[in-house]
Amino acid sequence: MRSCKPLVIPTQDDAPQSFGFSPCEGGVCAAVGMRAAGISAGFRKNPQRKDMALVVADKTSVCAATFTQNRFCAAPVQVSRARAASGHARAVVLNSGNANAATGEPGLRCAEKACALVAQALNCDERDVLVASTGVIGVQLPFEPYVTGVPAIVDALAATPAAAHDAACAVMTTDTHSKEAAFAGPAPQADGSSVTVHVGGFVKGSGMIQPNMATMLCVLSTDAPLTPEAAHAALLSAVRQTFNKVTVDSDTSTNDTCILFATGAAGGEDIDEASPAFPAVAAAIKGVCTNLARQIAADGEGSTKLVTVDVLGAATQADAEKVAFAIANSPLVKTAIFGHDANWGRVAAAAGKCGVPFSQEDVDIDFMGVPVLRAGLPVPMDEEDMLRRFEQPEIDIAISLGAGEAHSRVWTCDLTHDYVKINGEYRT
């Protein structure tokens, strides 16, 4: 008989706090040298809703970006992917209400013209302007809102928390609230001193949405003087461990975009991957992304719970991820959580279905730190105590496969009547 102590989940030793970083105000404008704005430009029928965002660095800055892996990718993704490859950019213009996807050549021309208009207003090279869109697909993106909107939004640019918030709001679709985060902390220098740097950003995303599909759009910024290579490495590592570990409904979009500006305005030494400051800045970027990723999961369409799934004891990292996503994407697990049901059988079945090697006699499962399965056999549980734990806003599922040392964590939400309602309504 094995012990009935709760499973021990590895601590996250690369949390920004462990490098002396703390949360701060300002979102994407927390970094020195960044301005933002969000306005209603007319992409949406409702003039009460902001639908255009602009994020601008005071001068051309280091830029790194990642994009959807979906074979269907939208016009703005094609434009921005090509431009971000240079490692530098000045601005990104975003809109909600229309994804400019499945729009062919006219869609590409529209995205390029939008960038040119912004470049003209900012007096910069149009190749330094990126573009991102979210909303309905298969409908041509109108150009008129740019004509009136770009001069207005450039006028509205400010380096304030309020301006950052406006930008975050302008990209919302079925999101029930805007999603921002920022950290400030020390970047250690070679001489032992340190320079204060900031990392911040906003994201939108709450699943793929009615009437067609939505998107994860994220803009991040830092004033740390990252090299293009260091910015790219830090962003990729952060996205892999955060946004790529969030699943609302297992569907990925044509428009997913994540862009990082590094202005260098904090001063200090340039930071490459070998610099003493790199681990701290990378941790801060990952910290902002973790915070934003959890906000996406918690705001999943129709969700009532933020669910964290930890898979321990897998033979390989790939096995751990496969099992974690199988559990997090299981409609049976997700409906059980909605129903406050400590249904370890569904967790076990989801883990067992994905072809990952383990023996059922070695499997342990905890809900909220309470053992419910040990060595493949159920542990008697206090049903009332468990029900109380299921009434909390966060649900933690941990499973140990007893097949190795690898660990993976993913975030998801429950599957509710409202998800079906949001996504099953007649198209209008």
Add this chain to the structure above:
Amino acid sequence: MRSCKPLVIPTQDDAPQSFGFSPCEGGVCAAVGMRAAGISAGFRKNPQRKDMALVVADKTSVCAATFTQNRFCAAPVQVSRARAASGHARAVVLNSGNANAATGEPGLRCAEKACALVAQALNCDERDVLVASTGVIGVQLPFEPYVTGVPAIVDALAATPAAAHDAACAVMTTDTHSKEAAFAGPAPQADGSSVTVHVGGFVKGSGMIQPNMATMLCVLSTDAPLTPEAAHAALLSAVRQTFNKVTVDSDTSTNDTCILFATGAAGGEDIDEASPAFPAVAAAIKGVCTNLARQIAADGEGSTKLVTVDVLGAATQADAEKVAFAIANSPLVKTAIFGHDANWGRVAAAAGKCGVPFSQEDVDIDFMGVPVLRAGLPVPMDEEDMLRRFEQPEIDIAISLGAGEAHSRVWTCDLTHDYVKINGEYRT
């Protein structure tokens, strides 16, 4: 601009009808030499519901079987898998109400003792008796119902459609109706004559279910004199193309079991894989399985629609299957169908997310034979006509990737409020 004719879906040239087979009565008793029964034995609290089934061949027969690939597998699966490997069996005893899964050594002993009791009553070797269970997991299966139930059910055995129906009913869980099918037709002989053979069976399954999980349990029989190798080959091929192509919620169970008895009572030449009769009998087995698989999809938990997904023009068979399952398992596609929404954007996004190579400019999509996307661009549609088509009980989605010649078909159902209700209710 490409033509806007509907996509051409490959015909199924191995349908049983093309070998002269027709549907017939009798389910698992359609085959000569088979008897069945279903009774209420006390596995369930409700004495109104049958919960024990017995299917018996008049003498020890050829037997082939396939089982769940889930790493978590139930005690009856472990027992039956070992016994079916001999290629022969006499009977299978099934129960609903308790899956005998996650029950450790006591569960294995209970399954073995149940087989021994049946063998005693039938006066056969206990190694020729198989066992299958479905229902709640993690609760020990009581043995008492076997003690009183086995003599009663052996008394009730009959070679009638009514007895076959009783057996089919006794394994139902959240199924809303029993699921049976049978075909009769000619098995060609070497001398040019033919012998009439039958293939029939029943299945249960409608997704994985509250309170823990359910299962696909299927018992098939034929009176064709298949060799053990031919029975195995025909069953595996049929299951691969039918039951393995049904997805209700992407979850697979600890208890999935499919067993085929071949009594040989129809007479004629022994049938191996090289025999002239093999293609016909294999087609009839596949035909029964196709019929049963479609019944499972149509009876998916809470479903209102049977959905057929055809993926055409994939580079490889594996690519075609991957895309077909990605579409069929997409909660966004499934809720759109529930909402009568011809949302090709969600179909495209599901196809694009799974890493299968194609170009979005080559993709065509039809709903119910009506083109909605051609060469990656939307085709204007008659919304009222489309809405009428979505009101039918069967929904057909076809997508061509333009990347090759491979085709795959899967069946699923829509995702509805009732799915969430059935699977999200508090455990009782």
